[in-house]
Each structure stands twice: as structure tokens, then as C-alpha cells.
Amino acid sequence: MDVVSDAISAVRIGRPTTNRIKVSGTWCTRLSSYDGMGFHVVLEGSCWLLPEGGAPFTLTAGDAVLLPRGTGHVLADSPADEYAVAGAVRFEDWQGTECVQQSSPSAELLCGKYRLDGNGQPHPLLAELPEVVHLPRRPQSHPELQAAIDLLGREAGSSLPGADVAVPGLLDLLLVYMVRAWTTDPESAARWPAALTDPVVAEALRLIHASPELPWSNEELATRTGVSRATLARRFTPLVGSAPMAYLTWWRMSRAATLLRDTKAPLDTVARRVGYSSPYALSHAFSRTFGTTPGRYRTHSATLTRAS
Incomplete structure (x- = not known):
């Protein structure tokens, strides 16, 4: 038994949902806050994430982002100004626009969320996670996380035999590896990474x-x-x-x-x-x-x- 596994299994319910998006041109989409943990993985290219109340930051290929409390945010091709953000298209509507599903995309993303037991209480380890956990791809850093991202890039949205079973399993691994990466970050000033060491x-x-x-x-x-x-x-x-x-x-x-x-x-x-x-x-x-x-x-x- 280990604390990270127990913390996740205590609140996770159902299967994670995911969308694979290929996008090009000028675009800006808003994801409203929701009950659950959100995540994004950049498979190719780059984009920007603009969290509510936080500074925008860029995402490049291999980067992963975890939003432990489903914080609302904007994804865009650039660090859009406040007027562009105000006019951002809802993610649910944006998926059908012309900039999506391009044959020569400037960015390819895997976007999804994990359902949580809303009647429960999150483990204090999960409660201590920041609103946005950005895990940039770095050489020799978190190799298991990068392996999961690479595998998801091949499996998600594919018609390969067994993909319907492989993808949910890989998404579960992705969550474990993202939380583990945060708990092993030597620069973290949070209590729980210190507790686990x-x-x-x-x-x-x-x-x-x-x-x-x-x-x-x-x-x-x-x-x-x-x-x-x-x-x-x-x-x-x-x-x-x-x-x-x-x-x-x-x-x-x-x-x-x-x-x-x-x-x-x-x-x-x-x-x-x-x-x-x-x-x-x-x-x-x-x-x-x-x-x-x-x-x-x-x-x-x-x-x-x-x-x-």
C-alpha cells in the first residue's frame, strides 16, 4: 500500500474522458471549471495556457498539465489579450470549428478529465496540489511520465486493436505519474512531498x-x-x-x-x-x-x- 495510490483511488470514479485535438491557425478556447481533475498533454507543436487568475505560460511537445480542482482556463495559439480571452469559444463548441482537425496542424493536444467522488473528501496530499501543475518535458526527467505520454500519442484516437482498453489504462497511469512527479519535485515547498521522503x-x-x-x-x-x-x-x-x-x-x-x-x-x-x-x-x-x-x-x- 502506498499513499499516492491510495489518495487517488479514494476519490477516482468511472473512466477518464479524453479528446484528441489537431489545431492550426489563430484559435482561443475556454474550458469552464468542473468537478474533477483536468489534464492536457501536448503531443506536437505548442500552445498557451491561461489559467483563471494566473499568468499565462507556454506548452510545448511532451509537456503535461494537471488541474487538480478542475480550474477554468483558456487554451490559445498565443498569450491572447483580455479581449481575445473574453471572446474565447467554449471548448464543447470549438471542437467543430475549421481550425480543428487540420491535416497540417500547428499543435496536437490530448485534453481530458478524471471524474471524482463529489460526496467524498480528497486526501490532504491531493488537496495540497496547486491549482495548476505544469510538468514540462525535460531530458532525463520523469521518464515514466514521458513514456506514458508517448504511448498515449500512439494509442489515443487510433484504430489499433485493443486501443479501447489500452487508452483508459494509460490515462490512469498518466494521473499517477503526474502526481508522482509533483511529489518528487525537489523544488516543491509543499508539506506532503517532504512527508513522503x-x-x-x-x-x-x-x-x-x-x-x-x-x-x-x-x-x-x-x-x-x-x-x-x-x-x-x-x-x-x-x-x-x-x-x-x-x-x-x-x-x-x-x-x-x-x-x-x-x-x-x-x-x-x-x-x-x-x-x-x-x-x-x-x-x-x-x-x-x-x-x-x-x-x-x-x-x-x-x-x-x-x-x-
């Missing part, structure tokens, strides 16, 4: 994630990580954002939500698998965290999953 904190997180059902205590976690209680608290709390036992409770609730959403396990089974002695004890803690009962959460999540 601190040997004591990382081991405590691994233990909690691997076995949330165990009767953990501060003493037991400190012993298993080879430090004192005081040292564990001093290193864990500032980087994770909560004390070890508070994080344990949060993760148990997040795991319970995932089990309710993705399985048909009865409530007493879910309770045992996340460390609660009875369905009543789980329901009380779950309602306090999510503001709804486990049964209502399961019903609502089933509706979201079918819609995706």
Missing part, C-alpha cells in the same frame, strides 16, 4: 495505510518506526497536517467510504476492515466526518458511478 513519517503512513483495522496507538506507531512518541509527533504533525491518531481516524473514514462505494460488503464487514467494533460505531464516526450516514453515502455514490 521523511523515513519516520513515511513509515508511519505506510503502516496506517496498510492496516487501518489494527488497534494503533501513538506508542505502537512510535515503536514500529523506531522513535519516541515525542519525536514521532514532532516530525509527523507539521508535515502531514494532523497528529498520527487524527490522521488514522481520517484514513479509516476514507477507506470506509471507498469500500461503501466500490463493494457490496455489509456494514459490519466494512466496520471490521477499518478498525471499528460495530456498525453503530462506524456509522457514528462516518456521519461526523461526512455529514451523512453510510447507507445514504453508498446510494449516492452508486448514482455517481452509474452516471460516469
